[in-house]
Amino acid sequence: MSPSGEVVASVSSALAVLLVLLACVELGDAAAAVGVYRLIQYDLAGAPLGSRAAALNHHAAAFPLPAGADLSRSALVAPLLDLPLSFLREYLSEKKHLGGLLILLPRNISAKNVEGNNDDKGEPKNVLAELEKLLMHEEVPFPVYFAFHDDNLDNLLADIRKIASSGQPASASTGGYKLVVPSAEPKRVSSPTISNIQGWLPGSRGEGDAEQLPTIAIVANYDTFGAAPALSVGSDSNGSGAVALLEIARIFSRLYSSPKTRGKFNLLFGLTSGGPYNYNGTSKWLRSFDQRVRESIDYAICLNSVGSWSNDLWMHVSKPPENPYIKQIFEDFSDVSKEMGISVGIKHKKINVSNSRVAWEHEQFSRFRVTALTLSELSTPPEFLESTGGLYDTRESADVESVMRTVKLVSESLARQIYRLRGRNIDVFADNSSLAISPHYIRSWLDLFSRTPRVAPFLQKNDPFIVALKKVELSEHTTDVHVQNDVLDGMFTFYDATKSTLNVYQVASVTFDLLFLLVLGSYLIVLFSFLVITTRGLDDLINIFRRPPSRKVKGA
Amino acid sequence: MTVFHFLNCAVLTFGPHVVYYSATPLSEYDTIGTSVKAAVVYLGAALVKLVCLATFLKVPDANDSFDPYQELMKILIGFIDVAGLYFALTQLTHRNISQNHKFQAVGLGWAFADSVLHRLAPLWIGARGLEFTWEYIFQGLEANANLVMTLSLAALGSLMWLRKNKPRTLIPIIYACALLLATMPSITSYLRRSLEWQTPKVVGFELFSSLVMAFISWQLFSACQRPM
DSSP, rough: OOOHHHHHHHHHHHHHHHHHHHHHHHOOOSSSEEEEEOOOOEETTTTEEEOOOOEEEEEEESSSOTTOOOOTTTTEEEEEOOOOHHHHHHHHHHTTSSSSSEEOOOSSSSSSSSSSOGGGGGGHHHHHHHHHHHHTTTTEESOOEEEEEHHHHHHHHHHHHHHHHHHHOOTTTEEEEEEEEEOOOOOOOOEEEEEEEEEEOOOOTTTOOOOOOOOEEEEEOOOHHHHHHGGOOOIIIIIIIIHHHHHHHHHHHHHHHHHGGGOSEEEEEEEEEOTTTTTTTHHHHHHHHHHHHHHHHEEEEEEEESSSOSSEEEEEEEEOOSSSSHHHHHHHHHHHHHHTTOOOEEEEEEOOOOOOOOSSSHHHOOOTOOOOEEEEEEEOOTTEEEEEEEOOOGGGOOOOOHHHHHHHHHHHHHHHHTOTTTTTTTTOOOTSSSOOOHHHHHHHHHHHHHHHBBGGGGGGGHHHHHHIIIIIHHHHHEEEEEEEEEEEOTTEEEEEEEEEEEEEEEEEOHHHHHHHHHHHHHHHHHHHHHHHHOOOOHHHHHHHHHHHHHHHHOOO | OOHHHHHHHHHHHHHHHHHHHHHHTTTTTTTTHHHHHHHHHHHHHHHHHHHHHHHOOOOTTTTTOOHHHEEEEEEEHHHHHHHHHHHHIIIIIIOOOOOHHHHHHHHHHHHHHHHIIIIIHHHHHTTTSSSSSSSHHHHHHHHHHHHHHHHHHHHHHHEEEEEEEOTTTTHHHHHHHHHHHHHHHHHHHHHHHTSOOHHHHHHHHHHHHHHHHHHHHHHHHHHHHHHO
């Protein structure tokens, strides 16, 4: 190769490198980037359920849709209250394809409908609950995302509607929008773990009392399950129960800190996981106990959804209410409740050992022949995956007052039993005493629970929240704190990609680009002609188009 | 799609320069060497300008208002361009081409270098994105206005520095127009920043003013061409 050829080669290779480098420059230049939360994707005993796709790259569409619109390549953006469930049901039952669905949730889900005139659409909370139930128990072949209303999305929605109402095809002046969620194929969560956290408050044994002390267990499950795993905070179900448990542990730890006031009962506190999955974690937790310990449990109080009741609380049992043991516990609760001016009802539901469905946490105890009951504001047992802390169950759905009343009820009746104060009408945890129930403590924990999505498979065993529950809270008040990690039983398979970022791009249509090219071409031609005419004269311009062949001859 | 848009914008930004070169007698007299020299001078001038800007101006704040002292400095630094043009027109040895073609070739090289330096990189990064904005179309239009203005300025420059016998009455007008053209970047920046004009308005103003200035320069140039 000649020297000059080498130079050319090196220059061209340098240019190639430069071009490759330039091509790598990609910037996040979207008009808006919004955090979105994906509908849960899971398999239940092999059956695929939930949203089966994560990647989204389609033009945005919104209601009202033109008649006969083909949505297979559109991402439908719908505020919660504008999304007709019948539309969704039709799409799911007829297996019609939709490019994607973005559901906009109001910031405050529990808020009453402010605009009084659209009553027909119902309360956001009820609509959301119904939507969640529909989406969770169906196989949805397209990506479904949830997002909260914000300025970006509201502008987007208004723009899409404007385009749709003008009836024009999308062009740059009216503008089209493209919604892009860059996402890889969702991966299976390998061996989802559940973590049960326990702590003890050991009672004092009388002198020469060789017998093992009886134990009273207070249990609440803390994990959740909902349509969007990254949004399932479950403030009421069952954040309220877990918070009540923490407060009971706190006030009893003060009593048990002094040998004089230490009772003749051990107190066992258990925060269990796997609650939505037939209390799988509770069963694992009980199985991990030594037979003797399990037999020493006098009875267990399970707390479930105690965050939003006004006057009636229900005590669910699986033994008949005539059972003297149950009767005694119920009387204790009734006595305290009368003093507090509330009512506690009793509901009996027999357990069916052959049925895998476990509606209440105490039923797991009953299966191990441990007397147990559940305190709940729910009067009927919830269905499978119902009342497990869905999208609608936010901080507003649980109030501190209800949790405080529950704590008061449970701890007063416990104290009466432990210190044998029955019928003496003593207010152990009176307000303004050093043992008073702290609304601040309950509020701050309830706030934390309401900020933390707690779907067990997406909660690592060393998650800060679990560490906080274990180290900061239970260790502070109880002893022998222990976290039991176990694998969630096989019926469920979960998939990740629970949240991602939605990019909204304003895009021009092909027609616009073609039109632009046309205008540009004519501009350049006019400019060319103008310049030729002014500098060389009209004849030259004509010659340019006429002469080429003759020129060739001249050159030859 | 986005590549299509990018190509469109690139043609709008750089097309007029090519068209100008091929449509006018510049291509017949093979003046590309002069244009390349002018472009190199432009690069040098841009470097000097950058150094001056970095030395004499403070970093603008986000909520910066129109600061007269800073703007005056900017105008003065802007005159480095004029100095560069002067150098390109008078000091460089060109193959003997007529004055008529020389200023066109220099102006063209100058404007093309300006477009490449200021508009190519944003275009490459921005116009290929999925997001559509009018920004790059306006930028292309601005490049057109800039070409016209640079040519006008070069024409006036060649009148000022190369032509010896020009009508006395026209001299002040020539200088005034040249001054106006040289301060045009500052004027547009004033419109944008202080009067808060939107981009379409600013670009429209640039296009309009460039055409007006081109017309005036043309008239002046042809007036000087006439034998006295």
